[in-house]
Amino acid sequence: MLLAIETSCDDTCAAVLDGPRILSNVISSQAKAHEGFGGVVPEVAARHHLELATPVVEAALAEAGMTLDDVEAVAATAGPGLIGALLVGISTAKGIAAARRLPLIPVDHLQGHVAANFLEPEPLEPPFLCLIASGGHTLLAGVRDHEGFELLGQTLDDAAGEAFDKSARLLGLGYPGGPAIQREAEGGDPEAFEMPVAMSRNPGLDFSFSGLKTAVLYRCRELGPEGVEERKADVAASFQAAVVGQLTAKLKRALKVGEWDAVALGGGVAANGPLREAVGKLCEEMGVQLKLVPISLCTDNAAMIGSAARYAKPIPYPDYLGYDAFASGESATPAVAH
């Protein structure tokens, strides 16, 4: 039995796995705590992780009907992510593991998103192409084995989910932006406003979303507060269509160059309905298999970390006592649009 902990961003997560089988997958979302800031604030996130980490681990064990006596190894996200947040998860995992002389398995967060597809039921076997899009990352991963992936393309500026959050804030739609924009866009015309078709002339597989966010800002300025109120749904729908358009265009290009037989989606943005639909259509057109894991395995969770841990290198006791988490993308200021 494997205990896994994930605290890289704003969700405190723990899971218990028996091989590829999920026995429990507990996610304690902090979205409410970050709502007023319009984005994830590193210090606020770290404080919440500290409060929640051990209760979430206890909940995951209870839900699995297990005790720590059943646990053979402890996995935790080592990075990339917010350093203060990662440190809480790693320190908790090290404490639990060291006291019982269990091995510790540090896991790469992005490999976790890829490995969500290896879980039962219906695990997807490599090779496949994985599009990972969330508030923290947007990338195309070429997956040829269980241990790693090849980075085929990534965002050159904002992550897709970040663009959703910032645009939602401009439209006064609240946080998190993804679900808020999807809801608002339902009543809107996706062709009402022209949005820049970013990266279309770029032959590579990289993404860019900062231009879209700026376009939303300009539309809002042109419309004025009353106009925004009136045309909110149209702006949201046009923005969403542009994000989905860019993600699927790059996915299509990657499918053409790479001869992949299957596509998988991961990350919080993969919960977006229109994106799922568009990718489904594309896969049908291209004659490739589409693997959609449940939304609880798309957004950050510990089951995916446990899944990746099955193929990662365990560090035996006591070699990990000095193990440190690694950070990336942490800014000193809150990630909000100004």
Add this chain to the structure above:
Amino acid sequence: MDTVACCWRDGEVLHESQLGLSPQGRPLHATRLLEEVERAAASGGGWEEVDMLAVGLGPGTFTGLRVGISTARGLALSLGLPARGVCTLDALAVGIAEAGAEGERLAVLDGWRGDVFAALYSPDGERIWEPAVYRPGDLAERVAALDRAPAVAGSGAVRFRQELARDGVRIADDSDPVHRVAGRHVCALAAESTEEDPDGLAPIYLRPPDAERWRERDASQRAE
């Protein structure tokens, strides 16, 4: 700032270590704490012999507190042991008494950003001033208004010696161990305490996250 571990049995110190900063000037919490804790446990005969975990709750660096507290919670959960939290200023004040102070004691920790964390204690160890954040000058003024100069020590007293050492306040040399929080005092206070910790090792931050202060500032500017 320091990384401290201790094994304590009925007043007897079996192991005590106190690590400062790395050669690069970085705290060693994440990389050295668990190793030191394991060594301390081993000195007492291993985890089977340990009855309770004592943890410093701060104030201190936010990251340091979180590494210490989450490590302790992980260990406590894994071992099925109770864990008891101790205010770091309280532990520092015990050390000031141990060093021979007879009157009131002022424990002062460096709060960075030009601030200090401080609390005042009576000769018998009761808190007179609750832990709080001060500008050094404000703390000096509050101290000057006391009837008798207290014994002052801690990393904050070292850093702001010039501001604080006046009106009869004497501060020991920078290298004096009285300025550093010792694991044995954290253990002693935890052993003495009879209070149940309802929040389960809640950290003593004393400061809200910066983002909250910015939000309040933005809100007050908008209101103007």
